[in-house]
Amino acid sequence: xxxxPALRFVPDNTxxxxxxxxxxxxxxxxxLSTLSIGLFFYPGLNLGIDFKGGIVMEARTxxxxxxxxxxxxxxxxxIREPGVQRFGTPDEVLIRIxxxxxxxxxxxxxAKVRTxxxxxxxxxxxxxxxxxxASVSAELFRNGMLALGISLLMILVxxxxxxxxxFAVGAVVTLILDVTKTIGxxxxxRFEFDLVMIGAILTVIGYSTNDKVVVYDRMRENLRKxxxxxxxxxxxLSINETLNRTLGTSxxxxxxxxxxxxxxxxxxxxxxxVMLFGxxxxxxxxxxxxxxxxxxxxxxxxxxxxxAPVAPAKPAR
Amino acid sequence: xxxxxxxxxxxxxxxxxxxxxxSIPNLMPxxxxxxxxxxxxxxxxxxxxxxxxxxxxxxxxxKERLDxxxxxxxxxxxxxxxxxxxxxxxxxxxxxxxxxxxATKLDATAAALRExxxxxxxxxxxxxxxxxxxxxxxVTLTLSQVAMTDRANQAVQQSIEIVRRRIDETGVLDPVxxxxxxxxxxxxxxxxxxxxxxxxxxxxxxxxxxxxxxENANLxxxxxxxGEEFLPFQDxxxxxxxxxxxxxxxxxxxxxxxxxxxxxxxxxxxxFTFDSIGTxxxxxxxxxxxxxxxxxxxxDKVITxxxxxxxxxxxxxxxxxxxxxxxxxxxxxxxxxxxxxxPLTVVEERSVGPELGADAIRAGALSLAAGFVLVIVxxxxxxxxxxxxxxxxxxxxxxxxMAILSLLNATLTLPGMAGILLTLGMxxxxxxxxxxxxxxxxxxxxxPLNAMETGFRRAFSTIIxxxxxxxxxxxxxxxxxxxPVRGFAVTITVGIVTTLFTATMLARLLMVxxxxxxxxxxxxx
Numbered sequence: 001x002x003x004x005p006a007l008r009f010v011p012d013n014t015x016x017x018x019x020x021x022x023x024x025x026x027x028x029x030x031x032l033s034t035l036s037i038g039l040f041f042y043p044g045l046n047l048g049i050d051f052k053g054g055i056v057m058e059a060r061t062x063x064x065x066x067x068x069x070x071x072x073x074x075x076x077x078x079i080r081e082p083g084v085q086r087f088g089t090p091d092e093v094l095i096r097i098x099x100x101x102x103x104x105x106x107x108x109x110x111a112k113v114r115t116x117x118x119x120x121x122x123x124x125x126x127x128x129x130x131x132x133x134a135s136v137s138a139e140l141f142r143n144g145m146l147a148l149g150i151s152l153l154m155i156l157v158x159x160x161x162x163x164x165x166x167f168a169v170g171a172v173v174t175l176i177l178d179v180t181k182t183i184g185x186x187x188x189x190r191f192e193f194d195l196v197m198i199g200a201i202l203t204v205i206g207y208s209t210n211d212k213v214v215v216y217d218r219m220r221e222n223l224r225k226x227x228x229x230x231x232x233x234x235x236x237l238s239i240n241e242t243l244n245r246t247l248g249t250s251x252x253x254x255x256x257x258x259x260x261x262x263x264x265x266x267x268x269x270x271x272x273x274v275m276l277f278g279x280x281x282x283x284x285x286x287x288x289x290x291x292x293x294x295x296x297x298x299x300x301x302x303x304x305x306x307x308a309p310v311a312p313a314k315p316a317r
Numbered sequence: 318x319x320x321x322x323x324x325x326x327x328x329x330x331x332x333x334x335x336x337x338x339x340s341i342p343n344l345m346p347x348x349x350x351x352x353x354x355x356x357x358x359x360x361x362x363x364x365x366x367x368x369x370x371x372x373x374x375x376x377x378x379x380k381e382r383l384d385x386x387x388x389x390x391x392x393x394x395x396x397x398x399x400x401x402x403x404x405x406x407x408x409x410x411x412x413x414x415x416x417x418x419x420a421t422k423l424d425a426t427a428a429a430l431r432e433x434x435x436x437x438x439x440x441x442x443x444x445x446x447x448x449x450x451x452x453x454x455x456v457t458l459t460l461s462q463v464a465m466t467d468r469a470n471q472a473v474q475q476s477i478e479i480v481r482r483r484i485d486e487t488g489v490l491d492p493v494x495x496x497x498x499x500x501x502x503x504x505x506x507x508x509x510x511x512x513x514x515x516x517x518x519x520x521x522x523x524x525x526x527x528x529x530x531x532e533n534a535n536l537x538x539x540x541x542x543x544g545e546e547f548l549p550f551q552d553x554x555x556x557x558x559x560x561x562x563x564x565x566x567x568x569x570x571x572x573x574x575x576x577x578x579x580x581x582x583x584x585x586x587x588x589f590t591f592d593s594i595g596t597x598x599x600x601x602x603x604x605x606x607x608x609x610x611x612x613x614x615x616x617d618k619v620i621t622x623x624x625x626x627x628x629x630x631x632x633x634x635x636x637x638x639x640x641x642x643x644x645x646x647x648x649x650x651x652x653x654x655x656x657x658x659x660p661l662t663v664v665e666e667r668s669v670g671p672e673l674g675a676d677a678i679r680a681g682a683l684s685l686a687a688g689f690v691l692v693i694v695x696x697x698x699x700x701x702x703x704x705x706x707x708x709x710x711x712x713x714x715x716x717x718x719m720a721i722l723s724l725l726n727a728t729l730t731l732p733g734m735a736g737i738l739l740t741l742g743m744x745x746x747x748x749x750x751x752x753x754x755x756x757x758x759x760x761x762x763x764x765p766l767n768a769m770e771t772g773f774r775r776a777f778s779t780i781i782x783x784x785x786x787x788x789x790x791x792x793x794x795x796x797x798x799x800x801p802v803r804g805f806a807v808t809i810t811v812g813i814v815t816t817l818f819t820a821t822m823l824a825r826l827l828m829v830x831x832x833x834x835x836x837x838x839x840x841x842x
Contacts, residue, residue: 003841005701012760058673103372103662107520110666111513126510127673133664136370140799147797151790158786195802196732202794203739203809206787210743213783214750221775245753248699249746252692256742259687260735265680267362268735272684275739 009247018239018287019232019295025288033177036184045187048194049130051144053099053137055106056130057113062123064090073120077112088266092127103133144198151202152176155209163216166302170293171212174285178208178278185277191270200271204278207253211246211286218242219294223302231299235291250283321826329822333713339720355723360730360804361505363678365671367512369504370497370664371480371519377659378472380408382460386447387413389433390458397429411465416455427456469500472658477502480661482654483518502661510670514647522660523651525568526614527599529606530622534559551618552639558619560612565602570595574652576645579637585645586637589652596632604628613638615648681734688738689715696745700752702841706827707748710819714744717815722808730804740812746783747820750776756842765840769832773825780821788813 049056067084070093074082083096095113100106110131117124132140152172160168182201186193218238226234239246254276261272321329339355347354361368383406390413394402399422405414417426427449434447446464450457460468477494480502484492493505504519506512531545536557541547547557574589591599602611603625612622613636620638640648693711696704718737722729755772763771788810795806 003702005704005842006698008699012756060672103664107516107663107666114511114513125670125672126668127670129666129668131663131666135372136665143797143799147793150797151793154789154793155786158789162782195798196805199732199794199798199802199805202790206790206809207743209786209790210746210783213786214779217779217782241757242753245749248749248753249743251699252695252745252749253739253742255691255695256688256738258691259684260738262684263680263687264684264735265677265731267677267731268681268684271732271735 009244009251012244014240014243015236016240016243017236019236019292021288022292022295026292029177029181029285029289032184033180036180036187039184039187040180043187045183045193046190048192048197049132049137050194051137051141053132053134055095055097055100055109055113055132056128057095057110057126058087058128059093059095059117060125060127061091061093061121063121065093066121067093070095070117070120073116074113076119077116079109079112079116082113093124099132099134099137103135106131106133140195144195147198148179148201148205151205155205159209159213159216163220164298164302166294166297167216167220169297170290171209171216173293174212174290175205175208177289178204178281178285181281182274182278186274189273191273196267196271197274200274200278203275204282207275207278208282208285211249211282212290214245215239215242215286215291216294231295231302235295239287239291246283246286250279254279321829326826329826332818333717333823336713336717336720339723340716342723343719355726357719357722358726358728359674359678360728360733361507361667361674362669362731363674363681363729364507365510365669365674366505366507367509367515367666367668369506369512369516369519369666371502371504371661372664373469373473373476373500373502373658374660374662375469375472375500376408378468379411379460379465380406381659382468383408383411383413386433386458390415390430393429393432394426397425399426399429402426410459412457412459414455414457423451423456427451430456430458433458473500473502475658476661479655479657480504480519483650484515486650486654487515487518489515501664508671510668512666512668516663516666518647518650519661520663521651522616522657523568523654524616524656525571525652526564527566527602528564528612528614529561529602530610530612531559531561532610548612548614548617548619550622551615551620558612558622560614560619565611566591566595566598568652568656570598571652574649576640576642576649579635584637585640585642586635587640587645587649587652588633588635591632591634593632596630599632599634600628600630604630677731681731685734685738689741692741692745696748700749700842703748703752703755703828706824706831707745707752707820709827710748710824711741711744713823714812714815714819715741717819718808718812721811721815725807725811727807727811728804729808732802733804733808736805736808737812740809740816743787744812744816744820747776747780747816748824750779751820751824752842755840759840759842765837766832768840769828773821777821780817784813784817 065086067086071082071084074084074095079097081098085094085096086092087094097109097113100109110129114126117126152175155175156168156172159171179201182204186197191197215238218241219235222229222234222238229237257272257275257279261269261276264272342354342356387404387406390404394400394415399417401418403416405416407414415426415430417423431449434445434449444461444463446461446467448459448461450459473496477496481492481494484494484504484506489506489509491507493503495503497503506515509515531542534542534545536547536559541559544562545559546562548560550556550558570592572590572592574587577586577588578584579586607625607627610622610624613620621636693708696707698704700707715737718740751772754776755768758768758771759765791806791809791813795803795810798806
């Protein structure tokens with residue numbers, strides 16, 4: 001452990017025939033992604049107030065919270081259908097109120113909730129107030145989606161410049177499949193979809209691209225090294241050669257995220273679970289989706305002579 | 318790749334030392350004032366506080382501009398002798414419609430109105446502020462796009478200034494007030510748990526005017542007499558009074574306003590002082606109207622309407638309106654700070670109590686520590702000696718991230734903490750790539766030195782490619798994200814930069830030095 005490595009994931013001369021499972025991999029992926037898109041429409045994402053608008057307040061009561069009494073006090077203040085939930089310990093209350101028609105009304109409701117809490121259980125402390133108006137939430141959503149879209153586009157362009165178009169298309173198609181599955185995961189787990197989740201999805205995209213680039217990089221190198229090897233064997237060889245690295249990096253990111261998922265608190269644990277899921281998806285899709293797509297697109301097309309446009313991108317050092 | 322000149326070695330180690338020095342300010346307060354002491358700020362979600370996003374009501378700004386324009390148009394038509402005419406404000410189209418029943422006077426009308434057109438904007442962007450068009454219906458004056466942007470900019474700038482003054486009066490420490498987009502203002506109030514009072518302060522336009530009243534008006538009439546309006550009393554619901562529209566003295570002419578108690582009644586009042594223009598005007602008006610009431614109007618509500626007993630020439634006055642101590646103080650604050658050019662509405666509010674912030678820091682720090690230990694153990698078990706070098710580089714990486722974030726005076730948010738953790742997980746990827754590559758080269762039969770050399774060189778381009786894409790994704794998140802998520806994007810982008818340094822420079826330097834010192838027969842891979 002202190003001088004020589006004590007463990008390895010797979011022996012060095014591992015030669016698994018991954019491309020045998022190419023149809024299986026793509027089929028499973030397409031089924032899962034289609035299901036996810038279905039889930040996206042029904043029942044749909046659990047939109048957080050960032051994107052839906054509305055009010056969420058967290059309070060800590062003195063002694064155990066009396067949820068019925070709090071709800072009554074809220075209704076007495078003229079708030080329609082307040083959601084009052086337990087949250088963590090018995091003295092923590094989570095209050096949710098739907099979006100109001102306009103910003104003025106939202107402000108008034110926040111003040112009313114304060115009054116109601118004070119009436120129902122004097123001494124209650126407000127821990128958190130989030131109130132987002134309808135116009136802002138629509139804007140936040142649009143900007144979030146824009147960030148996702150443009151990131152994908154830039155990744156496409158970057159890989160296209162550094163590799164060949166087949167690589168870029170393979171990567172972006174895979175990334176889109178990854179993102180749809182992540183959205184499916186969010187629908188199933190009912191984690192709130194908010195700005196932090198957009199951050200999580202972008203990080204998953206970043207991680208997944210990173211993983212694909214490493215495998216692609218090895219394929220590009222092997223294309224020049226083994227000029228006659230069939231593309232299928234060459235892809236298998238490249239995946240196998242980089243397998244220890246792929247698993248190693250997945251493991252470190254996984255290990256770094258795990259404590260966050262377990263003890264990170266309400267805001268961050270959802271983020272971390274998405275990361276854990278994304279690491280699994282991103283790693284497996286490099287092997288079972290991105291590589292087969294490259295195989296279909298690149299058979300007999302990827303240039304192997306050293307005068308190919310791949311060469312100037314990687315000057316001899 | 319294997320050779321490090323003395324200069325290069327010194328630079329690398331120097332950068333590490335600089336990183337340590339720059340991150341020290343986060344651990345202790347500044348020992349001396351002259352030292353540059355930059356630290357990472359804790360975001361409101363960690364330290365507790367309120368974030369308010371406020372929108373300036375642009376329709377009011379446009380309405381006021383059209384009001385002023387209508388007034389000007391009336392005057393120039395009178396001067397030109399064009400009569401009769403009607404002026405209609407059409408705020409939904411940002412324009413003014415001037416009609417004359419006599420079609421032969423259309424040209425004269427247009428000519429008279431043309432002199433109102435001036436330029437808006439500066440330099441190349443300068444355009445006429447009004448578009449004048451002659452139609453069979455009449456003449457329209459439309460506010461041009463440039464003029465409207467100009468107005469909007471002014472209104473937002475002015476609002477920021479007033480908001481800052483009002484908040485400063487409340488004694489909140491380190492408020493941050495910034496503009497966002499076209500017509501929004503972000504107000505960050507550290508340590509303010511309940512922004513209710515501040516929201517009330519900012520939600521008031523606080524335009525105060527002193528106007529004469531009409532004692533003879535029929536208050537039950539549906540339409541007020543021309544040039545007058547019916548306004549309600551602030552403290553007497555249901556009652557109203559006829560107030561002349563003409564403003565005699567404006568709140569802008571106040572130089573000071575203080576809450577105090579009336580010596581005789583003990584009632585809470587606001588004492589104010591006029592500037593020289595205000596003093597003169599107030600003296601003239603009060604001298605001419607002794608025995609008549611005048612109204613103090615705040616945002617279309619009459620606070621009080623006392624009868625003038627004698628000419629008031631000292632430029633001082635007192636407003637009484639059944640105030641509580643708090644109401645008198647707040648009114649004084651509003652009058653001192655000045656009126657907002659347009660109403661402000663809170664469109665987004667986020668407040669975090671200090672307890673929750675402390676909980677969040679504890680949970681974040683715990684996860685961070687646990688994740689860090691897990692990664693370090695993993696690297697030790699799976700990569701042996703070179704893994705420990707990677708771990709050392711990882712610690713330096715963390716310190717350098719702190720240093721750069723401090724230099725940028727960046728704000729650490731809860732998602733930002735997650736960003737640091739992920740960076741640590743991703744950072745070792747570069748070391749893993751290098752180690753795996755060296756191992757392969759050893760298996761290909763290269764000598765230790767040759768294997769290290771080739772391993773570094775080949776891994777390098779992979780490292781650049783894989784980090785560049787992640788970098789691009791998070792720059793996008795920074796540009797389009799908002800609030801705490803930006804903090805996340807910042808920590809990750811900074812982390813990618815420091816990772817490139819520690820993994821490809823520092824770790825390599827350490828490995829090369831180790832090799833030069835011991836000349837091992839076999840590498841520990």
